Amino acid sequence: VKDNGRNGYGFYERGLTTGLTERMSLEAELRKVVERGELELYYQPKVDLLCARSAGCEALLRWRHPSLGLLTPDRFIRIAEETGIIVEIGGWVLRTACEAAVRWNRGGWADFTVAVNLSVRQFLGHDLAGEIQAILAETGCRPEWLELEITENLLLEDRDETRATLGQLRDLGLKLAIDDFGTGYSALNYLARFPIDILKIDRSFVQGIGRDESSEKLVRGIVSLARSLHILLVAEGVETAGQAAYLQQIGCHLAQGYLFAKPLSEEQLVSWYKQYRQQ
């Protein structure tokens, strides 16, 4: 029972007892989730505010649990990370996203990209760049169709192993994005030391637009920082037309959020894409 603290932390919103029981059964089931085919990817489009076009999406993981229904990552990602199961799950996510990118691009969606979220754990103790290279070769996915989203924490730990892997991924021609930008203990100097292409402004700042001045100042600061470093920006969690207008006006042209679309099944994404282009 020495794991108590950790379990309690993972499920701080529920009772500790429920947390422990749920965790133990989920953990056992998670080990078989790939072979049982219970994982699904949903895709949230990224739109260009200037030309109302979508040039890509982010893949978001879901677990179609036999009795609990469709689970979002907050229910299981932490367990998958702590147990290391995330390495196998992450491989499935990369392969599935690449296969989808090939379908879309062959189907005529020119240079439609897919962004995949990576856990720190996927960088440690296994050859991530080699794995991705093999997946690209096997699926026929072009490197420019795949973006990788990492968090600031990965860069702040600054291990040789991670640094080498990021260099190899960049050499393969993939784009690297920093997720939830602004929420970590960022020392910002990592932006100069690592090959970063994209910053994703965290939803907490975007949702402050129109509500509090300090969020707006922060967002404007991030826009000018990105511009001077020649890094592309994506605003996350855009929910209102007012937020979109503000972002467009200050020069942040790429956005994701419920205003445009929630995460969609592949079938839903296909119909969303057709309609959106006709607007």
Ligand code: C2E
């Ligand atoms: P994230 O990468 O920051 O993804 C954005 C989250 O915000 C998603 O939650 C998305 O559904 C939600 N979202 C998008 N637009 C809006 C909006 O306008 N308003 C609000 N309130 N929320 C919005 P989701 O799908 O539950 O994913 C949660 C987190 O789980 C992700 O945060 C990411 O860190 C992680 N995750 C998702 N898929 C994977 C994966 O394949 N591998 C790993 N390692 N982590 C994943």
Ligand code: CA
């Ligand atoms: Ca993300």
Ligand code: CA
């Ligand atoms: Ca994010």
Ligand code: CA
């Ligand atoms: Ca997040």
